[in-house]
Amino acid sequence: MEAVVQTRGLTKDYGSVLALDALDLEIGAGTTGLVGANGAGKSTLLKILLGLVPATRGGARVLGHEIATEGPAIRAAVGYLPEHDCLPPDVSASDFVVHMAMMSGLPRVAARERAAEVLRHVGLAEERYRPMGGYSTGMKQKAKLAQALAHDPRLVLLDEPTNGLDPAARDEMLGLVQRIGRDFGIAVIVTSHLLGELERVSDHVVVLDGGRLLRASSTDEFLDATGVLLVEVLGDDAQARMAQALNRSGVATVARGTMLTVDATARASDQVDVHDLIRDTASDLGLGLVRLQVDHRHIEDVFATDGAGASSPEVSHD
Amino acid sequence: MTDPTSATPEGGSVIHDLGYRPYTGPRLGPAAIARALVVTGFRNAFGLGRSGKSKVLPFVLLGINLMPALVIGGVMVFVGLKRLPIGYAQYASTTQVLLGIFVASQAPVLFSRDLRHGTISLYLARPLPSSTYALARWSSLLGATLVFLLLPILLLYAVALLGELDVTDQTRDAAIAVGLALLLALALTGVAGLVASWSTRRGFAVVATIAVLLIGNGIVTAIQGISQEEGHPRAGEVAGLFSPYSLYRGLMSTWTDTHGPTPPTGTAMQAAYLVVLVALSVACVAALVWRYRRVATA
Numbered sequence: 001m002e003a004v005v006q007t008r009g010l011t012k013d014y015g016s017v018l019a020l021d022a023l024d025l026e027i028g029a030g031t032t033g034l035v036g037a038n039g040a041g042k043s044t045l046l047k048i049l050l051g052l053v054p055a056t057r058g059g060a061r062v063l064g065h066e067i068a069t070e071g072p073a074i075r076a077a078v079g080y081l082p083e084h085d086c087l088p089p090d091v092s093a094s095d096f097v098v099h100m101a102m103m104s105g106l107p108r109v110a111a112r113e114r115a116a117e118v119l120r121h122v123g124l125a126e127e128r129y130r131p132m133g134g135y136s137t138g139m140k141q142k143a144k145l146a147q148a149l150a151h152d153p154r155l156v157l158l159d160e161p162t163n164g165l166d167p168a169a170r171d172e173m174l175g176l177v178q179r180i181g182r183d184f185g186i187a188v189i190v191t192s193h194l195l196g197e198l199e200r201v202s203d204h205v206v207v208l209d210g211g212r213l214l215r216a217s218s219t220d221e222f223l224d225a226t227g228v229l230l231v232e233v234l235g236d237d238a239q240a241r242m243a244q245a246l247n248r249s250g251v252a253t254v255a256r257g258t259m260l261t262v263d264a265t266a267r268a269s270d271q272v273d274v275h276d277l278i279r280d281t282a283s284d285l286g287l288g289l290v291r292l293q294v295d296h297r298h299i300e301d302v303f304a305t306d307g308a309g310a311s312s313p314e315v316s317h318d
Numbered sequence: 319m320t321d322p323t324s325a326t327p328e329g330g331s332v333i334h335d336l337g338y339r340p341y342t343g344p345r346l347g348p349a350a351i352a353r354a355l356v357v358t359g360f361r362n363a364f365g366l367g368r369s370g371k372s373k374v375l376p377f378v379l380l381g382i383n384l385m386p387a388l389v390i391g392g393v394m395v396f397v398g399l400k401r402l403p404i405g406y407a408q409y410a411s412t413t414q415v416l417l418g419i420f421v422a423s424q425a426p427v428l429f430s431r432d433l434r435h436g437t438i439s440l441y442l443a444r445p446l447p448s449s450t451y452a453l454a455r456w457s458s459l460l461g462a463t464l465v466f467l468l469l470p471i472l473l474l475y476a477v478a479l480l481g482e483l484d485v486t487d488q489t490r491d492a493a494i495a496v497g498l499a500l501l502l503a504l505a506l507t508g509v510a511g512l513v514a515s516w517s518t519r520r521g522f523a524v525v526a527t528i529a530v531l532l533i534g535n536g537i538v539t540a541i542q543g544i545s546q547e548e549g550h551p552r553a554g555e556v557a558g559l560f561s562p563y564s565l566y567r568g569l570m571s572t573w574t575d576t577h578g579p580t581p582p583t584g585t586a587m588q589a590a591y592l593v594v595l596v597a598l599s600v601a602c603v604a605a606l607v608w609r610y611r612r613v614a615t616a
Contacts, residue, residue, distance in 0.1 A: 052443070052615065053615055072445040073445075075443055075445050076345065076444075078443070080440070080443035082436065082439045082443075085436050086435065086436040086439055086440050087435060087436075087437065088431055088432075088435050090368045090369040090372055091367065091369075095367055100440060102351065102354045102358075103355065103440075103441060103445075103446065104345070104351075105345040105347065105350065105445060106345065106346070107346060114341055117339065121337065131369050151341070151345075152341035183338060185338075185340070
């Protein structure tokens, strides 16, 4: 399958700021998280992909269209949810989404049907007939998402869709983002500076730092294969006794807060499963084993490891 | 990890609640999109498709604007005058304050509102180029201004025909007034649209437009009055080049029997009035297009 987005040496130089620095990137179907600190070049990349801002050097193809020459074709097939406010307060969500669907070329009747459908999907019920000026932030974000989906795009660019939302609304929005990529069959590029939320919804993660590509891989690769188990036990001096006992059995442990981390790969050749060993050790010591889980990495770790390497170019990764 | 599809028997038929249905219908081209934008903008200029209170001002102004024509209509019907008490072209000049307020207050609806609320970025993320967007907005305002200018002419014309005045004369006068109204609407739309496109604040745009149109006209009228009194009408004629309203009055004096103060004399000056009025309109439209091209790439 053809890549949804493909950039070649994409560079945007604002003079004072180098927003994108020779970016080579390939983004496929599904949901892709675009991660980076504020000013990492995420919003600039989205605007360039829409064909709104010209690139200084290099180029990109979006859905098979060249950004430099086929901007209108790209914008007809892409939905965009900007980071900032973009809703007129004196218009209802219903009227607004109909209008925006028509601005993407849908005939009036079709635009009405689409608007009703996408508003149902994003979960705006009766309030869709009220002026949007009175909406909560969560409702506004839903209306913004609805207009991005109104014309049934093949790709949506969501710039910080969870910005300013409370935890419940954030969960709902992330659930919607996940459904768009998975159930609606629309490719999604979603940006965030909160890394944790992208782990949950995206299939792939692209990390930008200072306009450069820090890392691009599937979310699973980011999160898995740490090979570390987290163990938590309850009892008198439980943690120290557990650590001692495990060390005697030849398993290395490191204390992390109230928990122990156990390197599960160390005994991979042994016949005894590490999980069994931990269970039996805790049982022998008479301690309550309250936690035994795989330690998932967080995307934040990428910044701690890859980020350190990227800052000194001479260091080679092994 | 379990396979989420494993619950479905192999080859068995299931009812999928996919929920989301893709759109497979037609997608219209830029011309149809632009037309839809013009129509929506035209409706919005009168507050239609917006909140209830945004309808009040445009319709009150429109009502007041039509009042004199209605009164004249009543008088014509009951008294039976031999000629209209006010010329078709003169009407817009008489109600210029209302016209100025209407254009000044409704231009921000079409131009400032999208900039203020960031909606412009949604338009720019869609197929229409920024220049077409600017022209569509301008067309909406032009349409609304023309409704404001042409309705009284139409009403007076109907009254004149009902009053059994000479059809040929009336049609000729009304046609000239329509042409003049079009020129005035082009200029006012350009000026008000341009001011509103530079302001994200509605209030500022309204005040600035009124200042440019009405106060500008006031100054020009004062100069024209003084130059007339002092016996230097040429100074007044030159001053008349600096306001859309005085340009309109100048052309009205040239083409109809109604005369304003210091009408342009000589073919060169009369041509200059026409050229300046058209050039002003064209320059404003060009500046609008340029302005939105800048917004798009910012």
